[in-house]
Amino acid sequence: MTEAEEQLVRNIVESLRVRRLYLRLYYTDVPQQKNTIRPFPKNLEMYGEVRIVPQKAVDKVLENFDIVYEYFLKYHPLPERKTPEKVLAGDPSIQVLLFGRTGTILNDGTGVTLTGGIGTTGPTGPAGPAGVTGATGPQGEPGEKGTIGYFATSITSVPGGETLKIIGGSESTVTLLTDDDDQPYFEIDEKGWRRGGDPVTVTVGGVDAGDVFSTGTSARSILEAILYPYVGEEILTFDNGLNSTYEVGQTVSGTKNASWTTAGPDTNWVEGGFEYSADNGIGTLATGLDYDSKPDSYTHPSTSFSTPTTVTYTITGEQNQGSPSSATDTTWWYYAFYAGKTLDPAWDGTGFNGSNTLYGQTKTLRSSPLTWSFTVQEISNHYTYIIIPTDSLPAGGSSAIEFVNSADDSDVAVVRPPTTFSYTNTYGVSVNYTMFRSFFDFGGQITIKCRAATT
Numbered sequence: 001m002t003e004a005e006e007q008l009v010r011n012i013v014e015s016l017r018v019r020r021l022y023l024r025l026y027y028t029d030v031p032q033q034k035n036t037i038r039p040f041p042k043n044l045e046m047y048g049e050v051r052i053v054p055q056k057a058v059d060k061v062l063e064n065f066d067i068v069y070e071y072f073l074k075y076h077p078l079p080e081r082k083t084p085e086k087v088l089a090g091d092p093s094i095q096v097l098l099f100g101r102t103g104t105i106l107n108d109g110t111g112v113t114l115t116g117g118i119g120t121t122g123p124t125g126p127a128g129p130a131g132v133t134g135a136t137g138p139q140g141e142p143g144e145k146g147t148i149g150y151f152a153t154s155i156t157s158v159p160g161g162e163t164l165k166i167i168g169g170s171e172s173t174v175t176l177l178t179d180d181d182d183q184p185y186f187e188i189d190e191k192g193w194r195r196g197g198d199p200v201t202v203t204v205g206g207v208d209a210g211d212v213f214s215t216g217t218s219a220r221s222i223l224e225a226i227l228y229p230y231v232g233e234e235i236l237t238f239d240n241g242l243n244s245t246y247e248v249g250q251t252v253s254g255t256k257n258a259s260w261t262t263a264g265p266d267t268n269w270v271e272g273g274f275e276y277s278a279d280n281g282i283g284t285l286a287t288g289l290d291y292d293s294k295p296d297s298y299t300h301p302s303t304s305f306s307t308p309t310t311v312t313y314t315i316t317g318e319q320n321q322g323s324p325s326s327a328t329d330t331t332w333w334y335y336a337f338y339a340g341k342t343l344d345p346a347w348d349g350t351g352f353n354g355s356n357t358l359y360g361q362t363k364t365l366r367s368s369p370l371t372w373s374f375t376v377q378e379i380s381n382h383y384t385y386i387i388i389p390t391d392s393l394p395a396g397g398s399s400a401i402e403f404v405n406s407a408d409d410s411d412v413a414v415v416r417p418p419t420t421f422s423y424t425n426t427y428g429v430s431v432n433y434t435m436f437r438s439f440f441d442f443g444g445q446i447t448i449k450c451r452a453a454t455t
Helices: 003-018 055-063 065-075 094-099 219-227
Strands: 021-025 044-048 163-166 172-178 184-190 234-239 245-247 252-263 269-278 283-289 296-303 309-319 325-342 359-366 373-376 383-389 401-405 419-424 430-437 446-452
Touching: 003 021, 003 055, 003 065, 021 065, 044 055, 044 065, 055 065, 234 309, 245 359, 252 309, 252 325, 283 296, 325 373, 359 373, 383 446
Parallel strands: 234 325, 245 325
Antiparallel strands: 021 044, 172 184, 234 252, 252 296, 269 283, 269 309, 309 325, 325 359, 325 383, 373 446, 383 430, 401 446, 419 430
């Protein structure tokens, strides 16, 4: 087994432990115990403190069963099996085998009972001849069921067995059970944490000052909270499956593929706790997803906007502890900006279309002309035309912007005031444009940048 494989098994074991599930080898002839399942091809079983074991936990072990099994054979083998000593009824050592030792248990005497008892000892066989020990006689029939012993605030004896001492208090519940070999034993269940609602006064390990444990929380749960602080998950990125920009009037609809990335221990995500939606009237797009359902194919409703609009898409994932994690993706609907050249110094926008009216015509979707850079192509004796949606001009209108050569920041003179015209785009939206013409005709190729006016 390689180090990487051993680390994978340790990760699987730790992931199960967070869910309060554990693995161990077992002797094949030993009956199955409570809260134990044996879904694996060899003598490896899963046990824990939950009633329903998630199928994902079993599948994770099955996917890597060979190295998990090898790991437990190597690091957690079954101890050498010893045949238990046979003890005849009446032998005082049976008390040690059944109960081990006398324990002292706190109890307030309110209704805790022991049922059952141990049968009386059968008669001893006749003695052999003098000087020689005779054979032991056959074991007698089991005696009648013992009386019920009631726990009280004083010492109470259970007929037929060890003395169980109950001394006051109300911190435990004692139950008489039977093990796999049909032998009785006592199970003591603690009442747990008593100071429900009292904030913890100082930070200890994973428990912060001000945290509260509910009444009945077990000591083990509190220790695990201290020693193994909860590690939250995080949704790092979200891709809604759309383009980042669309032109006003353009419709988005149909099947799209959303995807996302996460960080943190995957076992802490709530199953089916992922969903995503969008604002501006779009609403919920998918729900009931697992953290690993990516990419997710979903149907986007038919959506378009006739004015510039920003739509925020949000994905949210629920955690077993702490607040939900979320991430966003943004899609914009913008007006189109244009630039190009023509010989005509008096062109007023007549006949303009969004594709090839001007020589070397360019088109871009954006929210503002500021910082916009575009390249005009080389052609002799042509004027440059810069076409900007009127509604996209900054405060101050056309006088609030200027144009410069990106190479050296030299001024590119334009005719002022600019002309205006209206154009209905490909998607049926009518847009008012403000059009600037270069003051001079020039043939060279340059990159022009729009910026806020400095004078």
